[in-house]
Amino acid sequence: MPIMDARPDRDALVAGIVGQLQGLSLVSDQIGASFAAGQELPRTDFRALTAIHRAERDGHPLTGRQLAEELSLSPAAVSYLVDRLAGTGHVYREPDPADRRRVRLRIGERGTSVAGAFFAPLRMLHDAALADYTADELALCLRFLGDVNR
DSSP: OOOOOOSOOHHHHHHHHHHHHHHHHHHHHHHHHHHHHHTTOOHHHHHHHHHHHHHHHTTOOOBHHHHHHHHTOOHHHHHHHHHHHHHTTSEEEEEETTEEEEEEEEEOHHHHHHHHHHHHHHHHHHHHHHTTOOHHHHHHHHHHHHHHTO
């Protein structure tokens, strides 16, 4: 009698991963919407703020055009959105040192406060969830997420 492999087959594993990603997407959207409402921020403003925060954290502040592309909005809509966020102190505009005709979007004091209130609790959850992963497993997860987010 042949020995049966107890591991799920590749198709089942892929289906499980896709299902988890879909669930993560839905939960992330719900968490973001709930947090934005608590901050009295429209969802699009909150999405913009998180994009600006992430880009600044990564050392590559966004221009308005880049933000428009990331959010799939028109440049005019993003200009209005950034005016709103700048007016409330969430972001500010800064001349790009490489090209003074361009403006980079930076996180303002109020935006830093909002980002900290949102990302600090998530960081604690992520740290706990990843605590038992080896460095090799984390590298594989990072590679996978990078491939998915292209």
